[in-house]
Amino acid sequence: MLFGNTLQLLVGFLFVTSINANSDTERIAKFNRNMNRPWIIKDAIGNPVCPGSHQNEIVYKKNLTKKLGAIKLLSNVGKNSEGVYTFPPGVDYEINGEKVPGDSLVVKLVHMDSDYDSCEAEILHRIGSLRDHGKLWKEANFGSDAEDSPSSSPSGSNSGSDSGSDSVEWLDYGVLVMNKAKGKSLSQYEWWKQLSEPQKKELVEKTLVDIKNKVYDFLKTQQLLYADLNLDNILVETETDSVHGIHSFKEAHLVDFGFPGIFTVRKIPEPEEFDSWFYEQFNFYSADLRKAQNWREFSGTQLVADSESSGAGKRLSNLNHDAGTGGTGQAKKQRQRRRGKLRMIED
Ligand SMILES: *[C@@H]1O[C@H](CO)[C@@H](O)[C@H](O)[C@H]1NC(C)=O
Numbered sequence: 001m002l003f004g005n006t007l008q009l010l011v012g013f014l015f016v017t018s019i020n021a022n023s024d025t026e027r028i029a030k031f032n033r034n035m036n037r038p039w040i041i042k043d044a045i046g047n048p049v050c051p052g053s054h055q056n057e058i059v060y061k062k063n064l065t066k067k068l069g070a071i072k073l074l075s076n077v078g079k080n081s082e083g084v085y086t087f088p089p090g091v092d093y094e095i096n097g098e099k100v101p102g103d104s105l106v107v108k109l110v111h112m113d114s115d116y117d118s119c120e121a122e123i124l125h126r127i128g129s130l131r132d133h134g135k136l137w138k139e140a141n142f143g144s145d146a147e148d149s150p151s152s153s154p155s156g157s158n159s160g161s162d163s164g165s166d167s168v169e170w171l172d173y174g175v176l177v178m179n180k181a182k183g184k185s186l187s188q189y190e191w192w193k194q195l196s197e198p199q200k201k202e203l204v205e206k207t208l209v210d211i212k213n214k215v216y217d218f219l220k221t222q223q224l225l226y227a228d229l230n231l232d233n234i235l236v237e238t239e240t241d242s243v244h245g246i247h248s249f250k251e252a253h254l255v256d257f258g259f260p261g262i263f264t265v266r267k268i269p270e271p272e273e274f275d276s277w278f279y280e281q282f283n284f285y286s287a288d289l290r291k292a293q294n295w296r297e298f299s300g301t302q303l304v305a306d307s308e309s310s311g312a313g314k315r316l317s318n319l320n321h322d323a324g325t326g327g328t329g330q331a332k333k334q335r336q337r338r339r340g341k342l343r344m345i346e347d
Contacts, residue, residue: 027287034280037273040225041264048263051224052122059118060110060174062134067094068175069136073107083109086180093177095131103180105131108258110174116259117174123257124178126222132177140169181253183235191247197293199247204286206249207236208298212278214254220268226254228261229278230285275300 035042041049052059071093073085087093087102094100110117112135124130186192186203195203211234215226237250269277283290283297290297 027284030280031284034277034284035227035263037269037277039266039269039273041266048116048227048260050116050119050123050259050262050264051126052119054115055118055122056112056115056174059121059133060112060135060172063137064132064134064175065137068107069138071102085109093132095177100131105177106180108176108178109136110176110258112172112174114259119262120258121176123222123224123262124176127218127257129179130176131179132175134175136173136175137170138173140171181235181255183237183251183253185232185234186236187231189238189247191245195247200293201295203236203238203247203249204231204289205298207231207234207252208282210249210252211254212275214252215278216271216274218254219265219274223265223268225263225265226257226261227263227281228256228285229282231289233261 032046035046043049071091072088074088075085085107087105087107089103091102092099093102093105108120110120121130121133186200186207192200211229215229219225233254233256235253235255237252238247239250240247279298279300286298289295
């Protein structure tokens with residue numbers, strides 16, 4: 001029964017985070033219809049079934065409080081980074097005796113209040129992006145103060161003036177240390193607001209083609225469907241022609257493999273069926289942007305012309321939190337290692 005209540009809460013959570021207050025029931029119904037395709041597996045009340053669930057005790061076992069407490073992690077301000085932290089410049093993080101540059105990593109904190117919170121670790125492991133995991137005992141800040149460090153020590157955290165510092169609560173958080181993806185979500189670029197409407201549209205369309213291929217590849221190789229197609233979860237690398245001030249699309253990367261965004265599937269849908277699901281899903285998540293820009297719904301056909309020039313052929317190996325180190329040789333090696341890992345898991 002308790003379990004059932006938790007699930008109800010999670011269903012509520014899905015809709016609260018996916019839909020803004022001005023959304024209508026028709027939109028929700030459309031979303032539910034889109035997720036109700038026979039090839040998508042859901043439990044009895046419509047929640048995703050994700051791999052690696054019910055493993056919180058194992059995944060979030062190692063106590064990283066001391067190790068992370070020694071590092072003043074920075075809160076990564078931005079829409080797509082709730083609960084995601086970065087390392088201060090120049091600080092390394094030790095993984096298996098090896099010093100890894102902190103600027104190639106991000107740290108995500110999870111609440112461990114759902115049996116599905118361990119899924120993200122499993123998925124990150126599968127795509128070769130999980131570098132460390134454990135738990136962290138820290139002051140709860142309930143997401144209100146973005147300046148707060150997750151590793152603030154009990155002694156040195158009395159500078160806050162607003163909230164009642166006498167009633168500070170301490171909680172155990174699950175920790176996922178993962179490779180940092182390159183790029184930013186489009187709206188995080190300072191120049192995004194200055195772009196003309198056609199320029200914006202072109203960037204979104206090219207991003208969409210690349211992401212569509214990556215989501216389909218992920219589906220085919222892992223039998224997992226990435227469904228949380230919010231633009232905030234899509235980091236875009238761009239190239240800037242500084243002479244003309246033109247920003248062009250380079251490559252897109254999905255982030256946030258947490259519950260409830262990943263679904264398992266019964267079978268791999270045909271490309272046409274997948275396309276129809278994909279655009280319907282993206283149209284749902286991009287409703288506010290489309291409204292603001294006066295764009296029609298996205299569909300497969302209007303994008304065909306773009307697919308040649310957009311680097312859309314890039315494969316699954318790029319669907320991950322690629323280390324932000326930029327070295328192509330290293331990236332290649334990492335990709336090879338990752339592929340080896342994928343094979344090992346599939347065998
Ligand atoms: C984890 O370590 C910290 C400090 O090293 C300690 O205060 C805390 O009680 C530990 N948590 C558990 C659950 O052992």
